Amino acid sequence: RLISRLRMLNEDFDTEAEGWQVDRVRAALKTDRYFHGVYYPKAFQVDGCKYVHGLAALARRAGARIFEDTPVVSIDHSGIRKRIVTPSARLRATHIVLAGNIHLGAPLRRLSDTLLPVWRYAGITAPLGERVHEIIGFKGSVMDSDGVDHFRIVDGDRLMWESPETTWAARPQRFAGSVRRRIRSIFPQLGNVEITDMFGGATGQTVHGMPQIGQLRKGLWVASGFGRQGMNTSAMAGQMIARSILWGDERWKLFSPFELVWAGGTTGRVAGQLVGIWGRASSAAAGSLARYRERAKVKDREREARLAEANRAAGTGPRRPPSGVRPRLAQPPK
Numbered sequence: 001r002l003i004s005r006l007r008m009l010n011e012d013f014d015t016e017a018e019g020w021q022v023d024r025v026r027a028a029l030k031t032d033r034y035f036h037g038v039y040y041p042k043a044f045q046v047d048g049c050k051y052v053h054g055l056a057a058l059a060r061r062a063g064a065r066i067f068e069d070t071p072v073v074s075i076d077h078s079g080i081r082k083r084i085v086t087p088s089a090r091l092r093a094t095h096i097v098l099a100g101n102i103h104l105g106a107p108l109r110r111l112s113d114t115l116l117p118v119w120r121y122a123g124i125t126a127p128l129g130e131r132v133h134e135i136i137g138f139k140g141s142v143m144d145s146d147g148v149d150h151f152r153i154v155d156g157d158r159l160m161w162e163s164p165e166t167t168w169a170a171r172p173q174r175f176a177g178s179v180r181r182r183i184r185s186i187f188p189q190l191g192n193v194e195i196t197d198m199f200g201g202a203t204g205q206t207v208h209g210m211p212q213i214g215q216l217r218k219g220l221w222v223a224s225g226f227g228r229q230g231m232n233t234s235a236m237a238g239q240m241i242a243r244s245i246l247w248g249d250e251r252w253k254l255f256s257p258f259e260l261v262w263a264g265g266t267t268g269r270v271a272g273q274l275v276g277i278w279g280r281a282s283s284a285a286a287g288s289l290a291r292y293r294e295r296a297k298v299k300d301r302e303r304e305a306r307l308a309e310a311n312r313a314a315g316t317g318p319r320r321p322p323s324g325v326r327p328r329l330a331q332p333p334k
C-alpha cells in the first residue's frame with residue numbers, strides 16, 4: 001500500500017514524497033505506534049491567522065471592501081444582477097461566491113444541508129522542556145494514515161495535538177482529558193502532560209469527500225466542503241473561481257462530476273458520529289494487531305538466533321537441536 005501510494009504521489013500528482021522505513025520513522029518519533037511513513041520534504045506550514053490577514057490586506061490593496069460581522073441573510077440569485085441582503089444593507093452583484101462552509105444557513109439552506117458538520121478539537125500542552133525534542137525529533141506536522149491524531153511542536157517545547165471530533169458543537173474544554181490520554185497512549189514517555197489551552201472549530205465534509213467547487217447557475221458560485229482537505233484546497237478553489245470570473249478559464253469543471261449530495265440531516269450526523277467511532281476503533285484494532293505481529297516476529301528472530309548459537313556450540317555437521325528447541329525443517333524444493 002505504501003509503495004502504490006508513493007507511486008501515485010510521484011507519478012500522478014508529481015509530488016515529491018519519500019517513503020520512510022519503520023526504523024527511520026521511529027528514530028524521529030520515539031513510539032512503537034507508528035510503522036512506515038510518507039515524508040513530504042517540500043511541505044510547509046502557514047500560520048492560519050497571518051494567512052487570513054495577509055489575504056485581506058492583498059484584497060484591500062486590489063480595491064476590495066471587507067465588512068466583518070455582517071451576515072448575509074438572504075440572496076436572490078435569479079437575475080443577471082443578483083440581490084444580496086444584510087441586516088443593514090442591500091447590494092447588487094453579477095457574481096456571488098458562496099464560501100460560508102457549514103455556517104452559510106439562510107442564504108442557501110439546501111447548500112448547507114449537503115455538508116456534514118464535523119467539529120475537531122485541539123489542545124496545547126504546557127511547556128514540556130528539552131525531553132519533548134528527545135521523544136519527538138521531527139519538526140513538521142505528523143498525521144497518522146487514519147487521520148486520528150495530528151500534532152506538532154509549537155512555541156519551542158509545547159505540543160499542539162488535534163484528535164477528538166464530534167458531529168455536534170461542544171465546549172472544547174470538555175476534551176482536554178481525551179487529548180491528554182491520546183498523547184499518553186502514543187508517547188507514554190511524556191507522562192501525564194498538562195493541557196493549558198483547548199480550541200475547536202467546524203469543518204464541512206461532503207458525502208463523497210471531494211470539495212464543492214463550481215458554478216450552480218450563471219454567476220452563482222460555490223466554494224466549500226473543505227473538511228478532510230484543508231486550507232490549501234480552499235485557496236486553489238478561490239483561484240479557479242477568480243480565473244473563471246476574470247478570464248473564462250473553465251478548469252473548475254473538473255469538479256463537476258462531484259455533485260451536491262444531501263448529507264442526511266440529523267440522521268446523517270448520528271451516522272457520521274458512529275462511522276467516526278467505528279473508524280477509530282478499527283484503526284486501534286489494526287494498530288494492536290500490527291504491534292502483536294511485530295512482537296511475534298522479534299520473538300521468532302530471537303528463537304532462530306538462539307538455535308543458530310546452539311548449533312554453533314554443538315560443532316559442525318549434522319546435529320541435534322538442544323533439548324527444548326524445536327528443529328526448523330527446511331522447505332522442500334519447489
Ligand SMILES: Cc1cc2nc3c(=O)[nH]c(=O)nc-3n(C[C@H](O)[C@H](O)[C@H](O)COP(=O)(O)OP(=O)(O)OC[C@H]3O[C@@H](n4cnc5c(N)ncnc54)[C@H](O)[C@@H]3O)c2cc1C
Pocket residue numbers: 070071072073099100101102103104105106107119120121122162199200201202203223224225226227229230231232234
Ligand atoms: C481544529 C481545526 C484544525 C484545522 N487544522 C487544519 C490544518 O492544520 N491545515 C489545514 O489545511 N486545514 C485545517 N483545518 C481546516 C480548515 O480550517 C478549513 O478547511 C477551512 O477553514 C475551510 O475554509 P472555508 O472558507 O470553507 O470555511 P470557514 O473557514 O469556515 O469560513 C467560512 C466563513 O463564512 C462566513 N459565513 C458563513 N455564512 C455566512 C453568511 N450567511 N454571511 C456572511 N458570512 C458568512 C463564516 O462566518 C466564516 O467566516 C482545521 C480545522 C479545524 C476546525
